Amino acid sequence: MVHPLHALHELLLQARSPHAALGLVFVLLVCPLLVLLVVRRLATPSTAAVTTRAREELLSRLPSPSKRLPVIGHLHLVGSLPHISLRDLAAKHGRDGLMLLRLGAVPTLVVSSPSAAEAVLRTHDHVFASRPYSPVTEILFYGPSDVAFCPYGEHWRQVKKIATTHLLTNKKVRSYRHAREHEVGNHASISFSKIRDGASKCTTIDMSGLLNAFTNDIVCHAVSGKLFREQGHNKLFRELVEANSFLLGGFNLEDYFPMLVKLDIIKRIVCAKAQQVNKMWDNLLNNIINEHASKSAAEHNSEDNDFTDVLLSIQQEYKLTGDHIKAQLEIMFEAGTDTTFIVLEYAMVQLMQNPHLMKKLQAEVRSTIPKGKEMVTEDDLNSLAYLKAVIKETLRLHMPGPLLVPHLSMADCNIKGYMIPSGIRVIVNSWALARDPSSWEHADEFMPERFMECGSAAAMDYKGNDFLYLPFGTGRRICPGINFAIATIEIMLANLMYHFNWKLPMELMEGGIDMTEVFGMTVHRKEKLLLVPVVPHD
Structure with missing residues (x-):
């Protein structure tokens, strides 16, 4: 007999999309909410209740779809690709680029126009600079104490300063050029050796897997140094990055029904997977930190220092704990791998679907770099204007995070004539901005x-x-x-265009490339990209 807690655990893990979760929401929430409503009816109005009514009055003035259901609110209107369904909902129900959705128990302001985005992210940036609470990010990122999910405050200002002045400066990014060039130019490079092998045999290769491995190796080198792959950790980190993406993306019941987190038994079930993943991160990151801490002074070279070396060198200055360091390293893996891989893959997809544009890009690269050169180096990239345009256009159509990481209002604020109360979750649909037909020709x-x-x-x-x-x-x-991301994308795409021609496998010739997307922390293609590399003979 299956233990009921185990069965509930499986249900919670499977409920990662709005539609999949609705049945579970009713089971977990409807009965408790009915009791709560009765208690509220019988209770004497308090200051908190008056404040809540004032807040609700402000929210009621915002444009919002009328099809709101009890308990779940507008969740049933959010499809499997939220950036698309939110764009369509905003076009129908929004006004002035703003729309309020009730996602479960959480009122959420959706921003879908450039002027509204500017009001939130520039004019009132100081008000909307925080992040909503999430028990999953709290577990995965140690607090959270990383630069991406940490709430606004003194600690966030400190980790942002560390990222911008120590880890990701232009000088520091340039210092990793040898690692990037090694991965695309060295005959021992795993990714390029597999592509060359496929070209020599005219066989199909899994470009998704190779591009993912390439970006992961670059990030691994930056975070932990050149011995990282030799220790065999890179594959495990790749798997952990994928686990993070699953846990952080899609629909998380605990984010939209905060009362679940207050029920200890539910919290333990919902967060069990995150705790398992965090334990694996913790073991690996502790090993990396301990190995770096044991280096002798002679082994330290400021030019070759990786992220771990840098964080350890400034630990006392910034009063960083071990958890603070691990949080920064983990988010570097997460953001650095996923984003770069997705852009590279979509760039190849678009070029395959537009062969005349691929030929144009190849002509630029091959005419700029002398024939027979071992590789395109980073010194060559500034001369490749069309390459940079291809990457920008890929990011416009296929930005890895089509919905920016949610913001949280920290005070009441007037946005385009609407008073937005404090504590409101804000989602900026950057995908909708980049595909607005009124702003972009042939969007x-x-x-x-x-x-x-x-x-x-x-x-x-x-x-x-x-x-x-x-x-x-x-x-x-x-x-x-x-x-860091753009440097990695440019060097890989330039060398893919320089060394090889590309064609689809026979089985894809008729149907073409499947463009089905999967939404999570990032949006990526559902199917692997399979291509046949060909060595050019001209």
Whole structure:
């Protein structure tokens, strides 16, 4: 006989999408809520109740869909690809780029226009700079005490300073160029040796797996040094990154029904998987930190120092605990691997679907870099304007995080004539901004030329200065790893175009590439990208 707690545990782990979770929500919440409503009816109004009524009055003035159900609110309106369904809902029910959704017990403001995004992320950035509480991020990221999920405050300011002045400066990113060039130019490179082997035999290769391994190896080198792969940890870290993505993405009951977390037995079941994953992270990160701490002074070279070396060297200055260091290392793995891999894969997909654009990019790379050169180096990249345009356009259509990490209002704030109370979760739909047909010509088409000189988007960059294009966010919470990610994407894509031609396997010739997406912490393709590399003979 299956123990009821085990069965409930499995149900909770499976309920990662709004529709899959609705039945479970009713079982767990409807009965307790009915009792709570009766108690509230009989209770004498308190100051807290008056405050709640005032808050609800403010929220009631915001545009919102009418199809709100008891307990679950608007959750049934959010589909399997929330960035698309939220765009469609905002077009129908939103006003001034704003729309309020009741997602379970959590009121959520959805931002879908450039002017509204600017009001939230620039004009009132100081008000919306915090993060909502999540028990999963609390467990996975030690508090959370990392730069991405940490609530706004003194500790966040400290870890942001560490990221921007010690770990991810332009100088530090450049110092890892040899690792990047090693992975694309060395004959011992696992990724490129497999591609060369496939080209020599005209066989199909799993590009998704190779690109994922490549980006993971680059991040591993930056975080822990050149011996990391030799120790065999890189594969395990790749698996842990995937586990994090699953736990952080999709629909988490505990995020939208906070009362679940107050029930200890439910909290233990919901968070059990996160605790298992955190324990594995903890063991591996402790080993890395201990190995680095045991280095002799002669082994330390500021030019070769990896992220772990840097964090240990500033530990006393910033009063960092061991958990603080582990949180920073873990988020570097998570953000650095997933984002870079997704952009590289989608760039290859779009170029395969637009062969004339691939030929244009190959012509630029091969005419700029002398024939017979071992590889495209980072010194060559500044001359490759079309390569940079291809990457920008890939990020426009396929930004890894189409919904920016949720923000949290820390005070009442007037946004476009609406008073937004404190404590409101805010989701910026950056995917909708980048595909707005009123702002982008042929918004759904892959057109890198728009980012070339004299193109309509020539002046746009990754820095969050234009609210039509926010692939890495903007303001206080902008991703600090932009330069690291772009450097990795550019060097790999340039060498893939320089060394090889590409074709689809025979079985995909007729149907083409499956573009089905899966939503989680990031959005990625459901199916592996299978391609046949060909050595050019011209």
